[in-house]
Amino acid sequence: MDFVFELIVSVLIVLGGFFSLVGSVGLIKLPDLLTRLHAPTKATTLGVGGALAASMLFFAVFEDSLTIHEVLITAFLFLTAPISAHFIAKAHLHEHAELRDQLPPTGRPQGWSTFDGLPVTEEEGEGDDHKAAHH
Amino acid sequence: MIEYALTFGFCAVSLALLLNLWRLLRGPSLMDRVLAVDTMVINAIALIILFGIQQRTTIFFEGALLFAMFGFISTVAYCRFILRGDVIE
Numbered sequence: 380m381d382f383v384f385e386l387i388v389s390v391l392i393v394l395g396g397f398f399s400l401v402g403s404v405g406l407i408k409l410p411d412l413l414t415r416l417h418a419p420t421k422a423t424t425l426g427v428g429g430a431l432a433a434s435m436l437f438f439a440v441f442e443d444s445l446t447i448h449e450v451l452i453t454a455f456l457f458l459t460a461p462i463s464a465h466f467i468a469k470a471h472l473h474e475h476a477e478l479r480d481q482l483p484p485t486g487r488p489q490g491w492s493t494f495d496g497l498p499v500t501e502e503e504g505e506g507d508d509h510k511a512a513h514h
Numbered sequence: 515m516i517e518y519a520l521t522f523g524f525c526a527v528s529l530a531l532l533l534n535l536w537r538l539l540r541g542p543s544l545m546d547r548v549l550a551v552d553t554m555v556i557n558a559i560a561l562i563i564l565f566g567i568q569q570r571t572t573i574f575f576e577g578a579l580l581f582a583m584f585g586f587i588s589t590v591a592y593c594r595f596i597l598r599g600d601v602i603e
C-alpha cells in the first residue's frame with residue numbers, strides 16, 4: 380500500500396515540475412504580453428497545485444500529520460492568480476493607447492468600460508460627466 | 515522513488531525560474547517584467563514546498579504562505595501604480 384502512495388506522490392511531483400516548466404517556456408516563447416499572460420497564470424498555477432497536492436498526501440500518509448496549510452496556500456493561489464492576471468492585462472491596455480483603436484464599436488454612446496469608466500445614468504446628472512472623462 | 519521525482523521536480527522548477535529570470539531581464543515592456551516576477555514568486559513557492567518534502571518538515575509552509583501573499587500584494591500594488599499613479603487613494 381505504501382508503494383501505491385509513493386507512486387502517487389511521485390507522479391504528482393513530476394506533474395507539478397512539468398507544468399511549472401511548461402508555463403515558463405510559454406512565457407519565453409509566446410509573441411506578445413496578452414498571449415504571454417496565458418501561460419504562467421494557468422500552467423504555473425497548475426504546477427504549484429500539483430506540488431501542494433503531493434506535499435499534502437506525503438505528510439498525511441508518511442508523517443501522520445495532516446495539515447491545512449497546503450489547502451490554504453492552494454486556495455489563496457487559485458483565487459489570486461486570475462485577479463493579478465486581470466490587473467496586468469488592464470495595466471497593459473492602459474500603457475498601449477494604440478490598442479484602443481483596434482477595439483470594435485460598442486454600439487452605445489459609452490465606450491469600453493476599461494477606458495471610459497462606468498456609464499452615466501440620467502439620475503446622476505451632469506456632475507459625473509467630467510469624472511468619467513477623467514477616468 | 516520519491517527521491518528521483520524530487521530531483522526531477524527541483525531541476526524543472528529551477529529551469530523554470532531561470533527562464534523567468536531571462537524574461538525579467540529581457541522583457542520589452544514594463545508589464546512583462548511584472549508578469550515575470552509574479553511567475554517567479556509562484557515558482558519559488560513550488561520550490562519551497564518540494565524542499566519541505568525532501569527535508570520531511572512542515573516548518574516551511576508558513577514561509578510559502580507569506581510568499582504567496584506578498585507576491586500577490588506586490589503585483590496588484592504595482593499594477594495599481596501604473597493604472598492610477600498611486601497605490602492607495
